[in-house]
Amino acid sequence: MTCCRAAPTCLRYSNAMTSPCIDIHSHFFPTNAPNFAARFGDPSGPWVTLNDHGDGTGMMMLGDKPFRPVHSALWDAKARIKEIDANNVATQIICATPVMFAYDAPAGQAAYVASAYNDLALAMCADSSGRLKALAQVPLQDADLSCKELTRAMRAGCVGVQIGNHVGPREMDDEGIVRFLAHCAAEGAAVLVHPWDMLGGDRLKRWMSAWTVAMPAETQFGIMAMILGGAFDQLPTDLRICFAHGGGSFPYLLGRLENAWHRRDIVRGISKHPPSHYLNRFSVDSAVFDHRALRLLIDTMGADHVMVGSDAPFPLGEEHVGDLVRNQPDLADVDRARILTGNAAKFFNI
Amino acid sequence: MTCCRAAPTCLRYSNAMTSPCIDIHSHFFPTNAPNFAARFGDPSGPWVTLNDHGDGTGMMMLGDKPFRPVHSALWDAKARIKEIDANNVATQIICATPVMFAYDAPAGQAAYVASAYNDLALAMCADSSGRLKALAQVPLQDADLSCKELTRAMRAGCVGVQIGNHVGPREMDDEGIVRFLAHCAAEGAAVLVHPWDMLGGDRLKRWMSAWTVAMPAETQFGIMAMILGGAFDQLPTDLRICFAHGGGSFPYLLGRLENAWHRRDIVRGISKHPPSHYLNRFSVDSAVFDHRALRLLIDTMGADHVMVGSDAPFPLGEEHVGDLVRNQPDLADVDRARILTGNAAKFFNI
Numbered sequence: 251m252t253c254c255r256a257a258p259t260c261l262r263y264s265n266a267m268t269s270p271c272i273d274i275h276s277h278f279f280p281t282n283a284p285n286f287a288a289r290f291g292d293p294s295g296p297w298v299t300l301n302d303h304g305d306g307t308g309m310m311m312l313g314d315k316p317f318r319p320v321h322s323a324l325w326d327a328k329a330r331i332k333e334i335d336a337n338n339v340a341t342q343i344i345c346a347t348p349v350m351f352a353y354d355a356p357a358g359q360a361a362y363v364a365s366a367y368n369d370l371a372l373a374m375c376a377d378s379s380g381r382l383k384a385l386a387q388v389p390l391q392d393a394d395l396s397c398k399e400l401t402r403a404m405r406a407g408c409v410g411v412q413i414g415n416h417v418g419p420r421e422m423d424d425e426g427i428v429r430f431l432a433h434c435a436a437e438g439a440a441v442l443v444h445p446w447d448m449l450g451g452d453r454l455k456r457w458m459s460a461w462t463v464a465m466p467a468e469t470q471f472g473i474m475a476m477i478l479g480g481a482f483d484q485l486p487t488d489l490r491i492c493f494a495h496g497g498g499s500f501p502y503l504l505g506r507l508e509n510a511w512h513r514r515d516i517v518r519g520i521s522k523h524p525p526s527h528y529l530n531r532f533s534v535d536s537a538v539f540d541h542r543a544l545r546l547l548i549d550t551m552g553a554d555h556v557m558v559g560s561d562a563p564f565p566l567g568e569e570h571v572g573d574l575v576r577n578q579p580d581l582a583d584v585d586r587a588r589i590l591t592g593n594a595a596k597f598f599n600i
Numbered sequence: 601m602t603c604c605r606a607a608p609t610c611l612r613y614s615n616a617m618t619s620p621c622i623d624i625h626s627h628f629f630p631t632n633a634p635n636f637a638a639r640f641g642d643p644s645g646p647w648v649t650l651n652d653h654g655d656g657t658g659m660m661m662l663g664d665k666p667f668r669p670v671h672s673a674l675w676d677a678k679a680r681i682k683e684i685d686a687n688n689v690a691t692q693i694i695c696a697t698p699v700m701f702a703y704d705a706p707a708g709q710a711a712y713v714a715s716a717y718n719d720l721a722l723a724m725c726a727d728s729s730g731r732l733k734a735l736a737q738v739p740l741q742d743a744d745l746s747c748k749e750l751t752r753a754m755r756a757g758c759v760g761v762q763i764g765n766h767v768g769p770r771e772m773d774d775e776g777i778v779r780f781l782a783h784c785a786a787e788g789a790a791v792l793v794h795p796w797d798m799l800g801g802d803r804l805k806r807w808m809s810a811w812t813v814a815m816p817a818e819t820q821f822g823i824m825a826m827i828l829g830g831a832f833d834q835l836p837t838d839l840r841i842c843f844a845h846g847g848g849s850f851p852y853l854l855g856r857l858e859n860a861w862h863r864r865d866i867v868r869g870i871s872k873h874p875p876s877h878y879l880n881r882f883s884v885d886s887a888v889f890d891h892r893a894l895r896l897l898i899d900t901m902g903a904d905h906v907m908v909g910s911d912a913p914f915p916l917g918e919e920h921v922g923d924l925v926r927n928q929p930d931l932a933d934v935d936r937a938r939i940l941t942g943n944a945a946k947f948f949n950i
Contacts, residue, residue: 419803450799450817453769457828458867459821462857466849467800467817471809478807495856499816502852505890506845506916507812513915517808540855546896565863566856 269587270340271572272594275442275494275535275559278344279310280370281325290359298349300325312349323563327377333563334381337571340591341600342562344371345385345412348446353391353417360389361399368403375407383600385412385442393426397433409598410440410490414447415472422472423479423519431481435489440598444494445469461566469498473532474507478519482528490597491531494559496538501550533597535559536575536589537568544578553585557594619937620690621922622944625792625844625885625909628694628734629660630720631675640709648699650675662699673913677727683913684731687921690941691950692912694721695735695762698796703741703767710739711749718753725757733950735762735792743776747783759948760790760840764797765822772822773829781831785839790948794844795819811916819848823882824857828869832878840947841881844909846888851900883947885909886925886939887918894928903935907944 279300286297296313300320303309306329310317322329324347334342350367352360364387371384386403388396390413400411411434415422422428422443434441448454448464473493476482493500500507504525510517511524521528533555538544548556558575561567568574575581575589594600629650636647646663650670653659656679660667672679674697684692700717702710714737721734736753738746740763750761761784765772772778772793784791798804798814823843826832843850850857854875860867861874883905888894898906908925911917918924925931925939944950 416803421803421806449801449803453766453771453799454821456771457824457869458860458864459824462853462860462867463817463821463824463849466853466856467813471804471813474807474809474813499813499849499852502849502888502893502896503812503816505888505893506816509889509918510808510812510916513919514808517812519807538852538855539859542896542899543852543855545899546852546892549892549895566860568859569863 267576268338269572269576269590270338271558271575271590272600273334273339273342273560273562273571274492274557274594274598275537276342276344276562276567277324277347277564278371278374279320279324279347279350280367280374281308283370284366286359286363289362290355298347310347310349317349318564321563325374327374327382330374330563331378331381334571339571341381341383343383343385343409343598344374345442345444346371346387348414348444351387351414351446352389353414353447357389357392357395360391361395364388364399365402368399368406368408372407383409383598385410387412388430390414390427390430391417393429396430400430400433400439401437404437404439408439409600410434410442412442412444415443415445415468416447418447421479422475423481428481428484431485431489431491435486438599440490440492442492442494443469443472445472445498458566466495466498469493469495470500470503473497473500474525476532477525477528478517478521480520480522482531483520483522487531489531490533492533492535492557492597494535494537495561496536496543496547497534497551501534501547504550530555533557533593537561539568539574541574541578544574545580548581548585548589553581553588554593556589557597558590617926618688619922619926619940620688621908621925621940622950623684623689623692623910623912623921624842624907624944624948625887626692626694626912626917627674627697627914628721628724629670629674629697629700630717630724633720634716636709636713639712640705648697660697660699667699668914671913675724677724677732680724680913681728681731684921689921691731691733693733693735693759693948694724695792695794696721696737698764698794701737701764701796702739703764703797707739707742707745710741711745714738714749715752718749718756718758722757733759733948735760737762738780740764740777740780741767743779746780750780750783750789751787754787754789758789759950760792762792762794765793765795765818766797768797771829772825773831778831778834781835781839781841785836788949790840790842792842792844793819793822795822795848808916816845816848819843819845820850820853823847823850824875826882827875827878828867828871830870830872832881833870833872837881839881840883842883842885842907842947844885844887845911846886846893846897847884847901851884851897852893854900880905883907883943887911889918889924891924891928894924895930898931898935898939903931903938904943906939907947908940
């Protein structure tokens with residue numbers, strides 16, 4: 251985007267360039283987690299651990315294999331604050347890296363893991379002078395244990411919960427998941443849905459295609475499951491639920507789904523309305539890395555259902571958090587302000 | 601879209617509403633194919649056949665199982681012409697329904713199948729007073745046999761070839777597939793890439809999700825394989841290649857891929873340039889069923905790289921062929937004309 255010529259517009263643009271934002275999608279991973287492998291015994295896991303290289307970098311390990319190169323903003327509140335200061339992020343919401351979910355483990359183990367990680371997330375926030383807020387994780391394979399941990403974590407200071415978009419073959423319309431979401435609505439806990447455990451298997455192992463192809467497909471499928479599987483029809487309208495990465499492929503493929511819904515009965519599932527009817531039932535983050543994609547996202551979801559989400563501090567996140575929104579052309583000031591801060595403040599009640 | 605108020609614009613809009621188009625993506629399936637099961641013996645197949653109900657409807661059968669309800673425009677030239685007349689389609693390009701590909705069969709069988717189907721496609725076109733043109737199919741599991749059948753089919757009257765986006769684990773950067781594409785460039789044969797053999801397995805069996813989730817992911821992955829696997833870098837720039845369904849999820853997710861390419865070396869494969877560099881190397885059809893999605897598609901690919909494609913006469917296709925493009929708001933007349941007819945005439949040399 252080039253700078254405009256008219257002085258008043260230029261001033262507004264300049265303000266937007268330095269506007270603070272609330273970043274609703276960022277991850278943490280602690281260095282000081284309990285030793286789950288030792289606690290649960292050899293057959294459990296592989297669990298994710300972190301090798302802190304001591305120079306501001308580290309390596310996440312899945313069992314004894316390198317999983318992802320990372321840097322200290324992932325685990326160190328001071329490093330994180332420095333990073334978000336540089337990006338004009340007023341408040342950043344942190345949540346687990348999805349490999350921490352433990353949805354494959356026995357439910358009791360996953361409940362212990364969730365509780366431990368949630369306390370560590372809150373400890374990181376406690377070191378941040380209020381700049382960081384935490385989403386909880388729950389043992390989603392067990393709805394009762396999930397409800398229990400959600401209630402505990404919210405009382406301990408979490409502002410909502412992050413869940414994966416499925417538990418094995420159980421999708422977002424699964425009875426247990428819907429029951430948990432109803433509990434979130436009742437407790438006033440906002441929900442962020444993050445893709446994980448990606449489809450595609452060996453074919454998508456090249457070029458990180460699990461992240462670039464499968465993750466957006468998982469998110470699209472999660473939204474579809476809530477629509478076509480009747481979850482939105484069952485759940486209260488005051489449930490606040492947001493899907494990561496700009497709703498995955500959903501916003502661009504809405505037309506394809508809508509056409510299919512009208513023309514083939516087997517597409518409709520038990521939904522009462524066509525997919526477009528449900529767009530006001532969920533939000534998305536802005537992690538689409540392209541002004542044309544953000545335009546489609548805002549035009550489709552409405553400016554009141556998009557919030558800045560960076561996926562920081564991972565390399566596939568937005569390097570300069572919020573700048574895609576700050577620099578988005580043809581966006582009214584009032585809408586830009588909503589997307590930068592207003593929607594998130596309301597969504598997470600912060 | 602509401603009608604505009606200014607008379608001259610209104611006239612242009614009115615013209616656009618009835619403008620003829622070239623539809624580059626439609627399917628056929630013949631009623632009079634050879635009995636492949638009998639020819640190749642019991643272990644082969646299951647082969648797709650068609651039950652013509654005699655009342656203008658029919659059922660495609662995969663072995664002895666119903667596969668898809670269809671109507672006579674799929675196999676009867678007269679019925680097809682009536683349908684395209686009603687939609688102001690000047691010329692329609694037909695190609696195989698992907699279940700006809702036989703990429704899993706022994707290559708010799710697939711070559712026979714391709715040859716038989718190609719002749720039947722040309723026979724349907726011969727009944728159309730020039731309104732229908734055919735794309736060939738080839739036994740893509742064998743590059744040599746594919747080159748041979750392509751040359752034969754082009755001499756017999758096909759205007760190009762349709763291929764699936766992969767053959768089992770062999771993607772669009774596979775040596776044999778790239779060699780075949782180089783042959784297409786040398787022969788001046790245009791290529792349409794159609795998603796098929798969709799990822800996701802059992803999880804995507806509900807709600808036709810293989811069509812609404814996996815197909816767009818397959819197409820995105822096919823484009824990525826040509827970029828990151830170095831196929832575009834190797835192939836001549838005069839190769840004319842088009843990806844179905846608006847490029848699948850690729851256009852919306854380009855920003856995500858571009859960001860990942862710049863920030864993680866393992867994303868880059870052997871590509872020489874970032875993904876956005878290759879946008880002028882391929883075209884897409886317009887089958888996105890939503891004006892916001894078509895806007896993103898045109899803004900991303902350029903108006904000279906989009907062509908009307910309906911996916912007719914299947915129910916998941918565009919019911920009123922070309923109307924999405926005809927009614928697209930904020931599209932210059934010259935660009936609308938390109939997308940309706942000009943690009944396709946050049947691309948297929950018709």
